[in-house]
Amino acid sequence: MPPPVHPTPTTGREPTAEQPLRDVRVLAIEQYGAGPFATMVLADLGAEVIKIEVPGHGDIGRSVPPWTGVDDSLFFQSLNRGKGSVVLDLKDPRGRDVFTRLVARSDAVFSNARGSSAASLAITYDDLKAFNPAIVCAFLTGFGREGPRADQPAYDYIIQALSGMAALGGEPDGPPARAGVSVVDFSAGLAAAVALLAGVHKARATGVGCDVDTSLFATALNLTNYVASWVLTRDYQPARQPRGGHPSIVPSQLFEAADGWLMVMCQTDAFYRELTARLAVPELADERFGSMASRFQHRAELLALLEQTFKAGTVAHWLALLEGGVPVAPVNGLGRALQDPQVAAQDLIVEYEHEQFGTVRQVAGPIRSGSARHRAVRAPGLGEHTRDVAASVAGLDPVEVDELLALGVLQAGPESVRQDKEEVEKR
Secondary structure (H helix, E strand, O other): OOOOOOOOOOOOOOOOOOOOOOOOEEEEEOOOOHHHHHHHHHHHOOOEEEEEEOOOOOOHHHHOOOOEEOOEEHHHHHHHOOOEEEEEOOOOHHHHHHHHHHHHOOOEEEEOOOOOHHHHHOOOHHHHOOOOOOOEEEEEEOOOOOOOOOOOOOOHHHHHHHOOHHHHOOOOOOOOOOOOOOHHHHHHHHHHHHHHHHHHHHHHHHOOOEEEEEEHHHHHHHHHHHHHHHHHHHOOOOOOOHHHOOOOOOOEEEEEOOOOEEEEEOOOHHHHHHHHHHHOOHHHHOHHHOOHHHHHHOHHHHHHHHHHHHOOOOHHHHHHHHOOOOOEEEOOOHHHHOOOHHHHHOOOEEEEEEOOOEEEEEEOOOOOOOOOOOOOOOOOOOOOOHHHHHHHOOOOOHHHHHHHHHHOOEEOOOHHHOOOHHHHHHO
16 A cells, blocks of 8 residues: 555644544634634644634624624634634735745635635635645535525525525424524534545545535535435425424424423334333324324324323423433423533533633534543634744744734734643644
8 A cells, every 4th residue: 555645744743532633734714604613623623723814803703792802702712712813914915925835834725705705815726736736625605616696695594595494494384494503504514624624635645635615505405305305306395394393204293291392203113112102092002003104194183192192291201201212302491401411421511711701611512532522722812823823834934924914914913812832732
């Protein structure tokens, strides 16, 4: 087997069990939600992610209310932990020179700007391969880089509406309903992280980089999955079911208890038989409900029986009776969900100290490598790492850095928000 093309880590750091991506460096031209989420997944796993922020205000996420500080917010902190920040004017020829120097010593350039921005910023593989033949250029756009919608603004809720997702949610006699969190942004972020890593894997094996793409729109359509297949293959017409019911499996929906709500899902005949045995309601064992197909055919009668049954007991009663044998869950508020014992058991909350916000607690990344989660590091101050990266990665001498700072091509954050050297090395 031939040796890898790049046996020496780009970053000079060796991977560890907890941080397997320590040898990967990503330049991230990103802002707001989906893009920063994608690269935070990589940073949580040890990648060196350098945010390239515009002079002045930086990532717009720094100003998202309600909890904001000086060039920072809890929204920004939630999407950018463990990264570096370099403020650089990419439209200035001198800034472009600094950027291409960074490209030469990086594995990937990531962008979540609109479709044509990659061409206008000259950050595609064809634009950058002269500086680094192995560079991977990863794009997470709203609609892709081609097509009639390529340059339209795109946000999670807009895509939920356009893709048909919102029309699938809500009650039959009510309005459409979006998901309560930004599921498209975060799903697209995960897809973008996978795409970038796939590109880096290929580049390290062959020495040749590439462009990789995903979009909010493509991700949202992909999330419709089997329902879309039914529409495309059998001209299925989706109809919203009461109480969030599954389109074809019964029972699989919300049920009202005496003091709250439950989600009960019997996705197999075995689960339904277990539900029938534990509820001990003879009518539920009727032959009309003996198979998945017959339950779907007689869903109105079955659901009427189950609704009457569940209203007679409390949420706690039904959980004690059903948990462990039937897929069931209470409908928690987010505060209660974060206190579930599984959260502590899986180490799903991280925390760190922040100069403006004090102790910041966040939900951990969705992937854990090794036996323990790596210590979380706060998101960077605006321009916090400009000087360090310009010198250590781009190779500029102190005089050049000072000149570019004076010209506004570079912008450095105040010393009060800079991480000390030891903390940076531990990332």
